[in-house]
Amino acid sequence: MTLCDVGNTTFDFYRDGVREKIFIADYEIKKSDEKIFYICVNEKIASNLKNFSNWIDLKDFVDMKNYYETMGIDRIMGCEAVQNGVIIDAGSAITVDVVKNGKFSGGYITLGLHVSAKAYKELSCRLDYSYNFEIDLDKMPKNSADALTYGQLGLLYRDVMSHSLPVYLTGGDASKLSSIFKDAILDEELLFKGMKNIMKKGDLC
Amino acid sequence: MTLCDVGNTTFDFYRDGVREKIFIADYEIKKSDEKIFYICVNEKIASNLKNFSNWIDLKDFVDMKNYYETMGIDRIMGCEAVQNGVIIDAGSAITVDVVKNGKFSGGYITLGLHVSAKAYKELSCRLDYSYNFEIDLDKMPKNSADALTYGQLGLLYRDVMSHSLPVYLTGGDASKLSSIFKDAILDEELLFKGMKNIMKKGDLC
Numbered sequence: 001m002t003l004c005d006v007g008n009t010t011f012d013f014y015r016d017g018v019r020e021k022i023f024i025a026d027y028e029i030k031k032s033d034e035k036i037f038y039i040c041v042n043e044k045i046a047s048n049l050k051n052f053s054n055w056i057d058l059k060d061f062v063d064m065k066n067y068y069e070t071m072g073i074d075r076i077m078g079c080e081a082v083q084n085g086v087i088i089d090a091g092s093a094i095t096v097d098v099v100k101n102g103k104f105s106g107g108y109i110t111l112g113l114h115v116s117a118k119a120y121k122e123l124s125c126r127l128d129y130s131y132n133f134e135i136d137l138d139k140m141p142k143n144s145a146d147a148l149t150y151g152q153l154g155l156l157y158r159d160v161m162s163h164s165l166p167v168y169l170t171g172g173d174a175s176k177l178s179s180i181f182k183d184a185i186l187d188e189e190l191l192f193k194g195m196k197n198i199m200k201k202g203d204l205c
Numbered sequence: 206m207t208l209c210d211v212g213n214t215t216f217d218f219y220r221d222g223v224r225e226k227i228f229i230a231d232y233e234i235k236k237s238d239e240k241i242f243y244i245c246v247n248e249k250i251a252s253n254l255k256n257f258s259n260w261i262d263l264k265d266f267v268d269m270k271n272y273y274e275t276m277g278i279d280r281i282m283g284c285e286a287v288q289n290g291v292i293i294d295a296g297s298a299i300t301v302d303v304v305k306n307g308k309f310s311g312g313y314i315t316l317g318l319h320v321s322a323k324a325y326k327e328l329s330c331r332l333d334y335s336y337n338f339e340i341d342l343d344k345m346p347k348n349s350a351d352a353l354t355y356g357q358l359g360l361l362y363r364d365v366m367s368h369s370l371p372v373y374l375t376g377g378d379a380s381k382l383s384s385i386f387k388d389a390i391l392d393e394e395l396l397f398k399g400m401k402n403i404m405k406k407g408d409l410c
Contacts, residue, residue: 030244070331070349093328096356098345106345109332110356111324113317119316119324123298126275127314140303140311144275151301151315156361 003195006040014192025128039073061202066104077194079104085166090173113173116152133179208400211245219397230393244278263400266407271309282310282399290371318378321357338384
Protein backbone atom coordinates (compact mmCIF):
# COMPACT_ATOMS: atom_id res chain seq x y z
CA MET A 1 0.00 0.00 0.00
CA THR A 2 1.41 3.35 -1.05
CA LEU A 3 0.36 6.62 0.52
CA CYS A 4 1.49 10.08 -0.55
CA ASP A 5 1.16 13.47 1.13
CA VAL A 6 1.68 16.04 -1.62
CA GLY A 7 2.72 19.39 -0.24
CA ASN A 8 3.96 22.60 -1.76
CA THR A 9 7.57 21.41 -1.97
CA THR A 10 7.60 17.59 -1.85
CA PHE A 11 5.87 14.34 -2.64
CA ASP A 12 6.05 12.53 0.71
CA PHE A 13 5.60 8.80 0.05
CA TYR A 14 4.89 6.18 2.71
CA ARG A 15 5.23 2.54 1.77
CA ASP A 16 4.88 -0.06 4.56
CA GLY A 17 6.33 2.27 7.15
CA VAL A 18 9.11 3.63 4.94
CA ARG A 19 9.11 7.34 4.07
CA GLU A 20 10.54 8.78 0.87
CA LYS A 21 10.43 12.49 0.24
CA ILE A 22 11.00 13.72 -3.32
CA PHE A 23 11.10 17.36 -4.33
CA ILE A 24 8.31 18.29 -6.70
CA ALA A 25 10.78 19.41 -9.36
CA ASP A 26 12.50 16.01 -9.23
CA TYR A 27 9.38 13.86 -9.60
CA GLU A 28 7.53 12.97 -12.77
CA ILE A 29 3.96 11.75 -12.35
CA LYS A 30 3.50 8.73 -14.62
CA LYS A 31 0.81 6.21 -15.33
CA SER A 32 1.66 3.00 -13.49
CA ASP A 33 0.06 -0.03 -11.87
CA GLU A 34 1.00 1.16 -8.39
CA LYS A 35 -2.09 2.47 -6.64
CA ILE A 36 -1.19 5.61 -4.75
CA PHE A 37 -3.63 6.93 -2.14
CA TYR A 38 -2.91 10.61 -1.70
CA ILE A 39 -3.82 13.93 -0.21
CA CYS A 40 -2.69 17.12 -1.93
CA VAL A 41 -2.64 20.77 -0.82
CA ASN A 42 -0.93 21.91 -4.02
CA GLU A 43 -3.70 23.03 -6.38
CA LYS A 44 -1.65 22.81 -9.59
CA ILE A 45 -0.51 19.26 -8.88
CA ALA A 46 -4.00 18.30 -7.64
CA SER A 47 -5.55 19.05 -11.02
CA ASN A 48 -2.79 17.13 -12.82
CA LEU A 49 -3.17 14.06 -10.57
CA LYS A 50 -6.83 13.77 -11.58
CA ASN A 51 -5.56 12.56 -15.00
CA PHE A 52 -3.94 9.47 -13.46
CA SER A 53 -6.33 6.70 -12.46
CA ASN A 54 -3.77 4.97 -10.23
CA TRP A 55 -3.61 8.11 -8.04
CA ILE A 56 -6.62 8.00 -5.69
CA ASP A 57 -7.56 11.20 -3.90
CA LEU A 58 -8.50 10.39 -0.31
CA LYS A 59 -10.35 13.71 -0.04
CA ASP A 60 -13.19 12.05 -1.98
CA PHE A 61 -13.66 9.61 0.90
CA VAL A 62 -13.84 12.17 3.72
CA ASP A 63 -17.20 12.85 5.34
CA MET A 64 -16.98 16.63 4.96
CA LYS A 65 -20.00 17.35 7.15
CA ASN A 66 -17.57 17.10 10.08
CA TYR A 67 -15.27 19.78 8.64
CA TYR A 68 -15.53 23.02 6.68
CA GLU A 69 -15.06 23.54 2.98
CA THR A 70 -11.81 25.56 2.98
CA MET A 71 -10.10 23.47 5.67
CA GLY A 72 -6.80 22.01 4.48
CA ILE A 73 -6.91 18.29 3.74
CA ASP A 74 -3.70 17.84 5.78
CA ARG A 75 -5.50 19.22 8.87
CA ILE A 76 -8.41 16.87 8.22
CA MET A 77 -6.06 13.86 8.08
CA GLY A 78 -4.54 14.89 11.42
CA CYS A 79 -8.04 14.97 12.90
CA GLU A 80 -8.88 11.57 11.43
CA ALA A 81 -5.83 10.09 13.18
CA VAL A 82 -6.99 10.65 16.77
CA GLN A 83 -10.11 10.12 18.89
CA ASN A 84 -9.39 12.78 21.51
CA GLY A 85 -6.65 15.34 21.34
CA VAL A 86 -5.22 18.64 20.23
CA ILE A 87 -3.23 18.21 17.03
CA ILE A 88 -0.45 20.70 16.36
CA ASP A 89 1.02 20.56 12.86
CA ALA A 90 4.04 22.85 12.97
CA GLY A 91 5.26 23.92 9.57
CA SER A 92 5.50 27.31 7.87
CA ALA A 93 2.12 27.85 9.53
CA ILE A 94 1.13 26.13 12.76
CA THR A 95 -2.34 24.55 12.63
CA VAL A 96 -4.09 23.55 15.83
CA ASP A 97 -7.16 21.30 15.73
CA VAL A 98 -9.26 19.90 18.53
CA VAL A 99 -10.90 16.49 18.25
CA LYS A 100 -13.31 15.20 20.89
CA ASN A 101 -14.81 11.71 20.74
CA GLY A 102 -13.61 11.37 17.17
CA LYS A 103 -15.26 14.62 16.05
CA PHE A 104 -13.54 17.83 14.94
CA SER A 105 -14.62 20.58 17.28
CA GLY A 106 -12.73 23.49 15.70
CA GLY A 107 -9.24 24.72 15.10
CA TYR A 108 -7.05 27.60 14.15
CA ILE A 109 -3.92 28.69 12.32
CA THR A 110 -1.06 30.72 13.69
CA LEU A 111 2.29 31.71 12.22
CA GLY A 112 5.13 29.18 12.08
CA LEU A 113 8.32 29.59 14.11
CA HIS A 114 10.43 30.87 11.24
CA VAL A 115 7.77 33.22 9.88
CA SER A 116 6.97 34.87 13.22
CA ALA A 117 10.64 35.23 14.21
CA LYS A 118 11.32 36.87 10.83
CA ALA A 119 8.34 39.22 11.29
CA TYR A 120 9.64 40.33 14.72
CA LYS A 121 13.10 40.95 13.29
CA GLU A 122 11.74 42.98 10.38
CA LEU A 123 9.75 45.13 12.80
CA SER A 124 12.77 46.29 14.75
CA CYS A 125 16.38 45.34 15.33
CA ARG A 126 15.46 45.48 19.03
CA LEU A 127 13.20 42.48 18.45
CA ASP A 128 15.94 40.38 16.88
CA TYR A 129 16.08 37.59 19.47
CA SER A 130 15.97 33.83 19.02
CA TYR A 131 13.09 32.04 20.69
CA ASN A 132 13.94 30.60 24.10
CA PHE A 133 12.69 27.02 23.99
CA GLU A 134 13.71 26.60 27.65
CA ILE A 135 11.32 29.36 28.76
CA ASP A 136 9.31 28.84 31.95
CA LEU A 137 5.78 29.58 30.72
CA ASP A 138 4.34 29.61 34.22
CA LYS A 139 5.98 32.98 34.79
CA MET A 140 5.32 36.23 32.99
CA PRO A 141 8.47 37.27 31.06
CA LYS A 142 10.97 39.80 32.36
CA ASN A 143 13.51 39.80 29.54
CA SER A 144 13.34 40.47 25.81
CA ALA A 145 13.90 36.93 24.45
CA ASP A 146 11.24 35.52 26.75
CA ALA A 147 8.86 38.41 25.96
CA LEU A 148 8.97 37.49 22.26
CA THR A 149 8.82 33.74 22.90
CA TYR A 150 5.81 34.13 25.16
CA GLY A 151 4.10 36.49 22.69
CA GLN A 152 3.88 33.70 20.11
CA LEU A 153 4.64 30.30 21.66
CA GLY A 154 3.49 31.06 25.20
CA LEU A 155 0.07 32.19 24.01
CA LEU A 156 -0.17 29.05 21.87
CA TYR A 157 0.90 26.84 24.80
CA ARG A 158 -1.61 28.33 27.21
CA ASP A 159 -4.49 27.92 24.78
CA VAL A 160 -3.57 24.34 23.82
CA MET A 161 -3.18 23.25 27.44
CA SER A 162 -6.54 24.81 28.39
CA HIS A 163 -8.31 22.03 26.46
CA SER A 164 -7.02 19.37 28.91
CA LEU A 165 -6.62 16.84 26.10
CA PRO A 166 -3.62 14.81 24.88
CA VAL A 167 -1.42 16.92 22.62
CA TYR A 168 -0.08 15.50 19.34
CA LEU A 169 2.82 17.17 17.57
CA THR A 170 3.64 16.66 13.91
CA GLY A 171 5.24 18.62 11.05
CA GLY A 172 8.75 19.91 10.41
CA ASP A 173 9.06 21.94 13.62
CA ALA A 174 7.41 19.35 15.88
CA SER A 175 10.63 18.41 17.65
CA LYS A 176 11.41 22.08 18.41
CA LEU A 177 7.95 22.56 19.90
CA SER A 178 8.32 19.42 22.00
CA SER A 179 10.69 21.42 24.28
CA ILE A 180 7.66 23.53 25.16
CA PHE A 181 4.93 20.87 24.99
CA LYS A 182 6.89 18.47 27.17
CA ASP A 183 4.15 15.83 27.51
CA ALA A 184 3.07 15.92 23.88
CA ILE A 185 3.10 12.85 21.66
CA LEU A 186 5.56 13.48 18.84
CA ASP A 187 4.31 11.64 15.76
CA GLU A 188 5.83 12.37 12.37
CA GLU A 189 3.47 9.89 10.74
CA LEU A 190 0.23 11.25 12.15
CA LEU A 191 -1.21 12.32 8.78
CA PHE A 192 -0.48 8.89 7.29
CA LYS A 193 -2.40 7.34 10.21
CA GLY A 194 -5.34 9.57 9.36
CA MET A 195 -5.05 8.54 5.71
CA LYS A 196 -5.09 4.86 6.68
CA ASN A 197 -8.19 5.45 8.83
CA ILE A 198 -9.97 7.10 5.91
CA MET A 199 -9.04 4.09 3.73
CA LYS A 200 -10.52 1.72 6.31
CA LYS A 201 -13.72 3.77 6.54
CA GLY A 202 -13.96 3.81 2.72
CA ASP A 203 -13.19 0.07 2.39
CA LEU A 204 -10.10 0.90 0.37
CA CYS A 205 -7.91 -1.57 2.26
CA MET B 206 3.74 71.54 31.16
CA THR B 207 4.80 69.94 27.91
CA LEU B 208 5.20 66.20 27.46
CA CYS B 209 6.49 64.45 24.38
CA ASP B 210 6.44 60.78 23.36
CA VAL B 211 9.08 60.43 20.66
CA GLY B 212 8.50 57.38 18.50
CA ASN B 213 9.99 56.10 15.30
CA THR B 214 7.79 58.25 13.09
CA THR B 215 6.47 61.16 15.15
CA PHE B 216 7.02 63.60 17.97
CA ASP B 217 3.76 63.27 19.94
CA PHE B 218 3.34 66.40 22.08
CA TYR B 219 0.88 66.77 24.94
CA ARG B 220 0.24 70.26 26.32
CA ASP B 221 -2.53 70.65 28.91
CA GLY B 222 -4.60 67.88 27.40
CA VAL B 223 -4.01 68.89 23.79
CA ARG B 224 -2.15 66.46 21.50
CA GLU B 225 -0.01 67.51 18.55
CA LYS B 226 1.71 64.92 16.41
CA ILE B 227 4.52 66.06 14.14
CA PHE B 228 6.39 63.81 11.74
CA ILE B 229 10.06 63.48 12.62
CA ALA B 230 11.11 64.81 9.22
CA ASP B 231 8.98 67.93 9.77
CA TYR B 232 10.32 68.83 13.21
CA GLU B 233 13.50 70.66 14.08
CA ILE B 234 14.76 70.26 17.64
CA LYS B 235 15.81 73.69 18.86
CA LYS B 236 17.05 75.21 22.07
CA SER B 237 14.16 76.98 23.76
CA ASP B 238 12.85 78.01 27.16
CA GLU B 239 10.01 75.47 26.96
CA LYS B 240 10.77 72.55 29.24
CA ILE B 241 9.79 69.35 27.46
CA PHE B 242 9.56 66.17 29.51
CA TYR B 243 9.97 63.28 27.12
CA ILE B 244 10.37 59.59 26.51
CA CYS B 245 12.07 58.39 23.34
CA VAL B 246 12.34 54.95 21.72
CA ASN B 247 14.23 56.32 18.72
CA GLU B 248 17.93 55.86 19.45
CA LYS B 249 19.20 58.40 16.93
CA ILE B 250 16.93 61.15 18.21
CA ALA B 251 17.58 60.14 21.83
CA SER B 252 21.29 60.90 21.50
CA ASN B 253 20.55 64.22 19.80
CA LEU B 254 18.05 65.27 22.50
CA LYS B 255 20.77 64.90 25.14
CA ASN B 256 22.31 68.11 23.70
CA PHE B 257 19.26 70.20 24.62
CA SER B 258 18.94 71.07 28.29
CA ASN B 259 15.26 72.01 27.97
CA TRP B 260 14.47 68.43 26.89
CA ILE B 261 14.28 66.31 30.07
CA ASP B 262 14.42 62.54 29.66
CA LEU B 263 11.92 60.93 32.02
CA LYS B 264 13.77 57.62 31.74
CA ASP B 265 16.31 59.07 34.17
CA PHE B 266 13.58 59.29 36.83
CA VAL B 267 12.30 55.71 36.52
CA ASP B 268 13.12 53.25 39.28
CA MET B 269 14.49 50.58 36.93
CA LYS B 270 14.69 47.89 39.62
CA ASN B 271 10.99 47.26 38.86
CA TYR B 272 11.68 46.66 35.17
CA TYR B 273 14.34 45.09 32.93
CA GLU B 274 17.11 46.82 31.07
CA THR B 275 15.96 46.26 27.48
CA MET B 276 12.29 46.99 28.19
CA GLY B 277 10.92 49.82 26.02
CA ILE B 278 10.38 53.09 27.87
CA ASP B 279 6.89 53.32 26.30
CA ARG B 280 5.93 50.03 27.96
CA ILE B 281 7.31 51.32 31.26
CA MET B 282 5.17 54.46 31.05
CA GLY B 283 2.09 52.34 30.42
CA CYS B 284 2.89 50.38 33.58
CA GLU B 285 3.43 53.58 35.57
CA ALA B 286 -0.07 54.74 34.59
CA VAL B 287 -2.02 52.01 36.39
CA GLN B 288 -2.13 50.30 39.78
CA ASN B 289 -3.71 47.03 38.66
CA GLY B 290 -4.29 45.98 35.10
CA VAL B 291 -3.17 44.45 31.85
CA ILE B 292 -1.94 47.14 29.48
CA ILE B 293 -2.18 46.42 25.76
CA ASP B 294 -0.33 48.87 23.55
CA ALA B 295 -1.34 47.97 20.01
CA GLY B 296 0.95 49.36 17.35
CA SER B 297 3.19 47.69 14.76
CA ALA B 298 3.94 45.32 17.64
CA ILE B 299 1.44 44.63 20.42
CA THR B 300 2.94 44.83 23.90
CA VAL B 301 1.13 43.36 26.87
CA ASP B 302 2.19 44.20 30.42
CA VAL B 303 0.75 43.12 33.73
CA VAL B 304 0.79 45.42 36.75
CA LYS B 305 -0.32 44.24 40.18
CA ASN B 306 -0.46 46.56 43.17
CA GLY B 307 1.54 49.14 41.25
CA LYS B 308 4.32 46.70 40.40
CA PHE B 309 5.23 45.33 36.95
CA SER B 310 4.89 41.57 37.09
CA GLY B 311 5.98 40.75 33.54
CA GLY B 312 4.89 41.20 29.97
CA TYR B 313 5.32 40.14 26.41
CA ILE B 314 5.36 41.27 22.79
CA THR B 315 3.36 39.85 19.95
CA LEU B 316 2.96 40.92 16.33
CA GLY B 317 0.72 43.85 15.45
CA LEU B 318 -2.48 43.44 13.43
CA HIS B 319 -1.02 44.65 10.17
CA VAL B 320 2.24 42.71 10.50
CA SER B 321 0.61 39.36 11.34
CA ALA B 322 -2.07 39.70 8.63
CA LYS B 323 0.69 40.46 6.11
CA ALA B 324 2.70 37.43 7.28
CA TYR B 325 -0.31 35.12 6.83
CA LYS B 326 -0.93 36.50 3.35
CA GLU B 327 2.71 36.06 2.34
CA LEU B 328 2.61 32.43 3.52
CA SER B 329 -0.20 31.42 1.19
CA CYS B 330 -2.94 32.99 -0.88
CA ARG B 331 -5.25 30.61 0.98
CA LEU B 332 -4.49 32.55 4.16
CA ASP B 333 -5.46 35.90 2.64
CA TYR B 334 -8.40 36.72 4.91
CA SER B 335 -9.17 39.87 6.88
CA TYR B 336 -9.44 39.45 10.62
CA ASN B 337 -13.00 39.02 11.87
CA PHE B 338 -13.34 41.47 14.75
CA GLU B 339 -16.87 40.16 15.39
CA ILE B 340 -15.53 36.66 16.13
CA ASP B 341 -17.07 34.70 19.03
CA LEU B 342 -13.94 33.68 20.94
CA ASP B 343 -15.84 31.31 23.21
CA LYS B 344 -16.14 28.87 20.30
CA MET B 345 -13.35 27.11 18.45
CA PRO B 346 -13.29 28.33 14.82
CA LYS B 347 -14.86 26.44 11.97
CA ASN B 348 -14.09 28.74 9.05
CA SER B 349 -10.90 30.20 7.58
CA ALA B 350 -11.26 33.85 8.60
CA ASP B 351 -12.02 32.88 12.20
CA ALA B 352 -9.19 30.31 12.20
CA LEU B 353 -6.66 33.07 11.39
CA THR B 354 -8.26 35.60 13.74
CA TYR B 355 -8.24 33.13 16.61
CA GLY B 356 -4.63 32.09 15.84
CA GLN B 357 -3.40 35.60 16.65
CA LEU B 358 -6.09 37.65 18.41
CA GLY B 359 -7.94 34.79 20.07
CA LEU B 360 -4.78 33.49 21.71
CA LEU B 361 -3.99 37.03 22.88
CA TYR B 362 -7.52 37.49 24.22
CA ARG B 363 -7.54 34.25 26.16
CA ASP B 364 -4.20 35.00 27.79
CA VAL B 365 -5.09 38.58 28.69
CA MET B 366 -8.45 37.61 30.19
CA SER B 367 -6.84 34.84 32.26
CA HIS B 368 -5.24 37.49 34.48
CA SER B 369 -8.68 38.66 35.74
CA LEU B 370 -7.51 42.27 35.85
CA PRO B 371 -8.86 45.43 34.23
CA VAL B 372 -7.66 45.69 30.63
CA TYR B 373 -6.31 48.99 29.28
CA LEU B 374 -6.03 49.55 25.54
CA THR B 375 -3.79 52.18 23.97
CA GLY B 376 -1.87 52.68 20.72
CA GLY B 377 -2.89 53.13 17.10
CA ASP B 378 -4.91 49.90 16.82
CA ALA B 379 -6.57 50.20 20.24
CA SER B 380 -10.00 50.97 18.85
CA LYS B 381 -9.87 47.94 16.53
CA LEU B 382 -8.96 45.69 19.44
CA SER B 383 -11.78 47.13 21.54
CA SER B 384 -14.21 45.08 19.40
CA ILE B 385 -12.57 42.01 20.89
CA PHE B 386 -11.76 43.32 24.38
CA LYS B 387 -15.28 44.63 24.89
CA ASP B 388 -14.86 45.66 28.54
CA ALA B 389 -11.43 47.21 28.12
CA ILE B 390 -10.69 50.81 29.03
CA LEU B 391 -9.67 52.59 25.84
CA ASP B 392 -7.19 55.30 26.78
CA GLU B 393 -5.16 57.02 24.08
CA GLU B 394 -3.38 59.11 26.70
CA LEU B 395 -2.25 56.29 28.93
CA LEU B 396 1.47 56.80 28.34
CA PHE B 397 1.15 60.51 29.15
CA LYS B 398 -0.54 59.56 32.43
CA GLY B 399 2.44 57.35 33.22
CA MET B 400 4.79 60.21 32.34
CA LYS B 401 2.90 62.55 34.69
CA ASN B 402 3.11 59.96 37.48
CA ILE B 403 6.88 59.69 36.98
CA MET B 404 7.10 63.50 37.16
CA LYS B 405 5.19 63.51 40.43
CA LYS B 406 7.42 60.79 41.90
CA GLY B 407 10.51 62.72 40.79
CA ASP B 408 9.20 66.05 42.11
CA LEU B 409 9.29 67.49 38.61
CA CYS B 410 5.85 69.07 38.89
